[in-house]
Amino acid sequence: xxxxxxxxxxxxxxxxxxxxxxxxxxxxxxxxxxxxxxxxxxxxxxxxxxxxxxxxxxxxxxxxxxxxxxxxxxxxxxxxxxxxxxxxxxxxxxxxxxx
Numbered sequence: 001x002x003x004x005x006x007x008x009x010x011x012x013x014x015x016x017x018x019x020x021x022x023x024x025x026x027x028x029x030x031x032x033x034x035x036x037x038x039x040x041x042x043x044x045x046x047x048x049x050x051x052x053x054x055x056x057x058x059x060x061x062x063x064x065x066x067x068x069x070x071x072x073x074x075x076x077x078x079x080x081x082x083x084x085x086x087x088x089x090x091x092x093x094x095x096x097x098x099x
Contacts, residue, residue: 007034038084048081
């Protein structure tokens with residue numbers, strides 16, 4: 001593993017290169033606190049928060065910019081996602097909500 005991503009209380013996502021301990025990108029995804037994150041291989045992350053959507057963001061880890069394009073949103077019926085699990089092949093995602 002050469003990179004790590006994290007979701008923050010201010011609703012932003014950060015990507016770091018662990019080899020150089022350098023932050024590569026930080027982008028705002030939510031107005032509320034980010035609560036959970038899951039990775040789909042090395043190319044995408046899915047993030048949840050206290051709102052009724054998931055944010056899907058592409059990554060380009062070969063490029064120092066790290067973040068590829070604006071996030072795509074997945075609308076949810078209810079607000080609040082506190083856990084995301086993604087199957088190893090990236091074809092199935094489960095999001096745990098508050099209700």
